[in-house]
Amino acid sequence: MLEGLMQDYPLTLHHMLHRMRDVHPDSKLTTLTAQGTRTASFGEICERVDRLARALRALGVADADRVGTFAWNNQRHFELYMAVPCVGAVLHTLNVRLFAEQLVYIIGHAQDRVIFVDDSLVDVLAPIAAQVSCVRNYVVMGDGEIDPQTLAKLPGALSYEHLLEQAGEGPFEYPSVDERQAAALCYTSGTTGNPKGVLYSHRSVCLHSTASLMSDALGLSSTDRALVVVPMFHANAWGIPHAASLCGADLVMPDRFLQAQPLAKLIESERPTIMGCVPTIFADLLRYADQNDVDLSSLTNCACGGSAVPRQLMKDFQQRHGVRIYQAWGMTETSPVATYSRPPAPPEDAEAQAQDDYWDARARQGTPLPWVQMRLVGDNGQQMPFDGLSTGEIEVRGPWIAAAYYNDPTGAEKFDGGWLATGDIACADERASLQITDRAKDVIKSGGEWISSVELENQVMAHPDVIEAAVIAKPDQKWAERPLCCVVLREGSTVSAQQLVEHLRPRVAKWWLPDEFAFIEEVPKTSVGKFDKKVLRARLSEDTLQGRVQVGSEGRV
């Protein structure tokens, strides 16, 4: 082999720090607090990251130690995003919405040595502190002096700002780190079995965030202001903070103020250009913005994913507020962005925008990013063609796709043969544009034929009176399974099951039409804000699902 003569420059997060310090020192990070917003420049943040690095050393954090965070999206969390991997340790972002027993499991499994916790979340963490003996220190993060009573709730708790003050000024000598070294750890929410750890490397984080800068992906640039609503404890907030450090986009972080009203105010005052979050938060924001005449015009390009993005949601945002929402698909195991949907249709042309074709294209999950390879695998292990019709389980491989779970042999079958079996069922067209039909565990098989719950939900949610829709399989003697559609109606709406069926009739195959609806008050959500069909299925089998109505009879089931 004739070896290429190029430098072997390591892909590590140190380069992100360098970009922030030396290329984009004036870019800004703004955090919403109870007292208004607080802003720091990337240059100032780098100085604090140096202090934090020294403080981590003073706490005895060594190479490869796991450092937990229990925090919302805010400046201090971002400082930890940079400092922890750059001292050679592993940033473990804990999902603050998990049940206590899951947190105990995850902290113990990761063997977190230190946990950094927002002062607003101390009361959530304190009750489990006695059960996680691996944690030697807690560091409480907040503005001003932390109330001693708050500190006393956690054993040996220290104040973040005190630590930084004591750490002193000046540059920190960062150790050199191999690009394959672990940088961050994130557990999947574990819809079945125990949560599983995905251990990102410096290299995978660097490559993933570089790819998300592409204009066919998130397209983040130095002129953007990114409102990061997707939690920093959920798959690294989709890599947006890392990507911003590379390109110098400003960051706007909402901390714990995730309701539509504070978000709307933040958008009006900070005028972000990009926002990333799951569909349920976009839907809340849309309702609020419509009712309160909110100016969303600064948002030109938004990223949405985590579950299928309803066509109608994208259409309403675009037509009523001029906001374009693009869909991404991925999972914790894929860093998370694997595909991105930037359809080629001419978006400026109003007529083309009104066409169903255009919205069908917009509702797809998109094409794989460069370096992500994708295939669809059928029931018998055969590869399915990309013909727009054939469905199969999505398998992916690439430099930011997990090769195994951290210290956990269960689930190893997902990684067979160098591909990750994602558990998502989809078809793809001739140009590899993906359309998810279901998660394997959510599929409905009626009379031997698949019904896509994702597509049915999409179509039901296109009804103007429907706020949320989740379709689950109901056991059926004749057909094996039939779709049961759980809907949340707009307040005051009297739309009937029969009317919903009439709405669906021209939109889906006849045998897809649900023969039963459940009118519920809210679709239960997971810790990251997705529809939790597991809970709905449990209610159905325990016969506690409210508001069930048989189509035609309109009587209660």
Ligand code: ADP
């Ligand atoms: P969890 O498994 O706990 O939900 P993830 O956040 O990693 O954790 O979820 C990944 C899953 O979310 C994917 O496997 C897929 O089922 C779903 N998902 C993500 N993005 C989309 C999308 N754009 N459309 C449909 N489903 C999506």
